[in-house]
Amino acid sequence: MRGWLTLFLMLAASPAAAQSVVTSTAPDAVAVSVFRDPERSEGGEIERDWLNGFALISETRTIDLAAGESVIRFEGVAEGMIAVSAIVTGLPGGVVQKNRDAALLSPASLLDGSLGNRVHIRRTDRATGRVSEDEAIIRSGPQGAVVLQTAAGFESLRCTGLPESIIYNGVPAGLTAKPTLSVTTRSLAAQRVTVTLTYLSTGFDWASNYVARVAADGRTLDLFAWLTIANSNGESFADAQLAAIAGTLNTVSDFDSLADVPQAPPLRLTCFPLGTGRYGIPSPPPPPAPAAYLDNEGDNIVVTAQRRSAPMMESAMAVSVVAELENLGDLKLYRVPIPVTVAANGQKQVALLVKDGVPFKTIYRLRSSPGDTFESMEVERVLRMENKEAARLGVPLPSGQVAVFAPRGDESLLVGEGQVRDHAVGEKVDLVIGESSQVRVDIIEGVAPKMADGDYRVTVTNANPFAVEFELGFYVDSDPKLDKRLRKLPRRDGLLTWAIRVPANDSRSFDYRFVEPD
Amino acid sequence: MRALARTCGAVVVAGVLAGQPVAAQDPTVGNAQGQLSVTIYNGGQALVQDIRQIAFPTGRSRQEFPDVSAQIRPQTVSFAADGTAIVEQNFDYDLLSPNALMQKAVGETVTLLRTNVATGAETRERAKVLAVNGGVVLQIGPRIEILRDDGMPVRVIFDKIPINLRAKPTLSITVDSKSAGTRAATLSYLTAGLGWAADYVSLYDEKAGTIDVQGWVTLTNTTGTTFDQARTLLVAGTPSGQPANSRYRPQPQGNLRRAGIETAPREQLGDYYLYPLAERTTIANAQTKQVSFLDVSGVPAQKIYEYAVSGFDTMTEPRSAASVIKFNTSAKGGGLGDALPAGTVRFYQRDLRGDPQFIGENSIGHTPMGSELGLATGEAFDVKVQSTVVKRERMSPRIWRTSMSYLLTNARAQPVTIDLVQRGLDWYWDDTRIITESQKSERLDSDGTKWRVAMPANGEVTITATFETRY
Numbered sequence: 008m009r010g011w012l013t014l015f016l017m018l019a020a021s022p023a024a025a026q027s028v029v030t031s032t033a034p035d036a037v038a039v040s041v042f043r044d045p046e047r048s049e050g051g052e053i054e055r056d057w058l059n060g061f062a063l064i065s066e067t068r069t070i071d072l073a074a075g076e077s078v079i080r081f082e083g084v085a086e087g088m089i090a091v092s093a094i095v096t097g098l099p100g101g102v103v104q105k106n107r108d109a110a111l112l113s114p115a116s117l118l119d120g121s122l123g124n125r126v127h128i129r130r131t132d133r134a135t136g137r138v139s140e141d142e143a144i145i146r147s148g149p150q151g152a153v154v155l156q157t158a159a160g161f162e163s164l165r166c167t168g169l170p171e172s173i174i175y176n177g178v179p180a181g182l183t184a185k186p187t188l189s190v191t192t193r194s195l196a197a198q199r200v201t202v203t204l205t206y207l208s209t210g211f212d213w214a215s216n217y218v219a220r221v222a223a224d225g226r227t228l229d230l231f232a233w234l235t236i237a238n239s240n241g242e243s244f245a246d247a248q249l250a251a252i253a254g255t256l257n258t259v260s261d262f263d264s265l266a267d268v269p270q271a272p273p274l275r276l277t278c279f280p281l282g283t284g285r286y287g288i289p290s291p292p293p294p295p296a297p298a299a300y301l302d303n304e305g306d307n308i309v310v311t312a313q314r315r316s317a318p319m320m321e322s323a324m325a326v327s328v329v330a331e332l333e334n335l336g337d338l339k340l341y342r343v344p345i346p347v348t349v350a351a352n353g354q355k356q357v358a359l360l361v362k363d364g365v366p367f368k369t370i371y372r373l374r375s376s377p378g379d380t381f382e383s384m385e386v387e388r389v390l391r392m393e394n395k396e397a398a399r400l401g402v403p404l405p406s407g408q409v410a411v412f413a414p415r416g417d418e419s420l421l422v423g424e425g426q427v428r429d430h431a432v433g434e435k436v437d438l439v440i441g442e443s444s445q446v447r448v449d450i451i452e453g454v455a456p457k458m459a460d461g462d463y464r465v466t467v468t469n470a471n472p473f474a475v476e477f478e479l480g481f482y483v484d485s486d487p488k489l490d491k492r493l494r495k496l497p498r499r500d501g502l503l504t505w506a507i508r509v510p511a512n513d514s515r516s517f518d519y520r521f522v523e524p525d
Numbered sequence: 526m527r528a529l530a531r532t533c534g535a536v537v538v539a540g541v542l543a544g545q546p547v548a549a550q551d552p553t554v555g556n557a558q559g560q561l562s563v564t565i566y567n568g569g570q571a572l573v574q575d576i577r578q579i580a581f582p583t584g585r586s587r588q589e590f591p592d593v594s595a596q597i598r599p600q601t602v603s604f605a606a607d608g609t610a611i612v613e614q615n616f617d618y619d620l621l622s623p624n625a626l627m628q629k630a631v632g633e634t635v636t637l638l639r640t641n642v643a644t645g646a647e648t649r650e651r652a653k654v655l656a657v658n659g660g661v662v663l664q665i666g667p668r669i670e671i672l673r674d675d676g677m678p679v680r681v682i683f684d685k686i687p688i689n690l691r692a693k694p695t696l697s698i699t700v701d702s703k704s705a706g707t708r709a710a711t712l713s714y715l716t717a718g719l720g721w722a723a724d725y726v727s728l729y730d731e732k733a734g735t736i737d738v739q740g741w742v743t744l745t746n747t748t749g750t751t752f753d754q755a756r757t758l759l760v761a762g763t764p765s766g767q768p769a770n771s772r773y774r775p776q777p778q779g780n781l782r783r784a785g786i787e788t789a790p791r792e793q794l795g796d797y798y799l800y801p802l803a804e805r806t807t808i809a810n811a812q813t814k815q816v817s818f819l820d821v822s823g824v825p826a827q828k829i830y831e832y833a834v835s836g837f838d839t840m841t842e843p844r845s846a847a848s849v850i851k852f853n854t855s856a857k858g859g860g861l862g863d864a865l866p867a868g869t870v871r872f873y874q875r876d877l878r879g880d881p882q883f884i885g886e887n888s889i890g891h892t893p894m895g896s897e898l899g900l901a902t903g904e905a906f907d908v909k910v911q912s913t914v915v916k917r918e919r920m921s922p923r924i925w926r927t928s929m930s931y932l933l934t935n936a937r938a939q940p941v942t943i944d945l946v947q948r949g950l951d952w953y954w955d956d957t958r959i960i961t962e963s964q965k966s967e968r969l970d971s972d973g974t975k976w977r978v979a980m981p982a983n984g985e986v987t988i989t990a991t992f993e994t995r996y
Binding site for chain 1 (some may be wrong): 622626628638643671673674676683692722741804811815817841843876881902903906909913916937
């Protein structure tokens, strides 16, 4: 039957020329370049339940072509494949057309495709266990329920109270288990060719996670970053060339809907009313939903570099493999230098960058508008570095999460967490890693007898046993009516900024006058 | 498969089938489509022409048309065959289901086949369906019963299917034919669920300053119907009126920078370009089909960076400029030389190993030949802008002066060009003029002015300007 079916399909598809179907089941080699979620905010984390990034997958496949027209079916591709982005190169006759077939084999499509065809209805006698099979023709479409024509007359399926089921003779033409990409090509002679299939796929994401370890002297830190790559596809990519791409790409297509596996409508059987008003029989359980987008239970964490969970606490990070950076136009490409396996429903980490002995300053920072008053306001703690080679950094820093550790005797303790945006080489890096309750700010207005309305006094207090650098940035445009004391302040990050060093266990003040313009 | 079904079906139930109102074409067997021509528009709409061979009897006959699109707009059907005149057209969607079958059997007699649950013995009796109202009331001889009220197994066997209950919505046309004979009949209709767009693969060579562009038409069939061996024509356009957008505020620069005035050497229908597929093709249900229509290499393309400051803003952090690839579609040298149907352009660039990598995508509308396109591919990691309001001065109650400073940084190892635009110069009744500027700008319109800044490799440039605004 199967042989007949295939033959018939081939004849139906191409009545004039013989067309051979070649199925390529798996790639010989694969390269995966992962892109971050374009919508994710700076320094955001991977959403492991729903990966919003994507990947460019490039597969090398060996295919034996027959002479004449062939249809090459590609199997073993990522299930999140965006078929319209597929590029096939290496075919001597080029690509006549590309098709993505998504008419899926399901109980409903089986019934629909068998309309008017002969099937068997199998009934089992509950009393005797006797199984009978009768021939029947399906007369109704898949909406509603099944009406069969049997030798006895016209009957409906599963309204009888007897255990009964339809046995089909074959799978209707054109139904596939999964959406399938195929290309049509022509070859003058039978030959073996190597083709490259390149496509975008959903179900990937990556992020960088920084670990900064402050040295005992408190003046330098060792900066280390993990490149964390996640794949929620059901396919694993063995021994892949893996790369991650930093920067923000423009996207306009809805990748998820392009890659979507169409929902197979469930087959709902209903009957005429039975008994005293029970409408139909309970529907059979719906067919299993298409595989969940991401099976979070099965996550397995693969660590390529050595020691993953413990090293954050240790003073030295030993890694043997660090991603290599190259420029890709206006993006940054991080290449994992060895072939690695990107597992299905898995997350993988490799070292992204290692920079030791980076000098930094801790700045206590507050931003406010003139005229604001505060009572014991906590201020931000900022780690400031210069992203320059002279300052032992000077590498692009892709956005990600930062955890800062400081030594306490033999151990390292977490002292702050924050986010970092994309930083180009040459930029100042300000990492906000938390707030301080030791350094606080009071801003008061017009306290008699010495001060009038519109007179403000800023007082910054330092309860630490060491001196701190403090900056207060004012959101104000300089205009000639502005108090000279404000107007003369230097600009930092675009803001007029009062910067002062506050000695240990001491305080400093700054007075200004400000009247809201009418 | 189909042949097998046909023969077996005929053998097993030939007697029953004889009573069926089978028209010229059996609706349940095989694919009844004839010679198909499909014309597909961009907005998910298509015109289907189906030429079928129909054996007309003399006089009035009803012809059914199975295998038309499941999303047919029946009100758009037209029909023509030599020597026939249309009496009426019908679109029937009274679908066959057990419930419908039972409802239509009211007053009719059916066969009940009971199975004894203890012995498996079958008994057969005839019953008249009296009513189907929340339960089936049957008359069996003198007794009145409710079907399966006791929950025991009963097979209900109907003698026939009423004529108007159909497996699928069915189009039928009643015609008057002058003479008997098999003739070609042309059926044409509009259907939803069949649309197309273009997908462009554009490989950008930054060193050479060129792009290679391959264009694919992408057909999407969600009609629920397969169109067999169809002659396919794609129309670049959506023939339906859309309310015009009224925009008061100027929008950021679009992708079409200058509309072209050249005509592409392609077939046209009115204002629309036509893209015929070379061969007949089968458009399967739930299929996305791509066919190449354009392959051009070495089109000159420039990369430029763009950033628009929306108002007089102080930015505390620098922001990335957009990287934009510009090219034109002219045939007069230096261009792509074709009109481009609307779609998505995906850009690729080779990495150090020579493998193409994706660098971003953008969309284009229908683009006449000779147009200039500027497509943003993303934000530049290394080219950034930080604007600062240095001073705001009130010159008089209605006149303000704003001094702006823009720090432009380039961390790339190559010199780059950036278009810096200050927007927000025309906020309702403003009248904004530039008093001083460190480099001559080009006023784009009342709302914006543009500096084209050449930036050195690994360098920075500061642009300053003073604006005077009258309220």
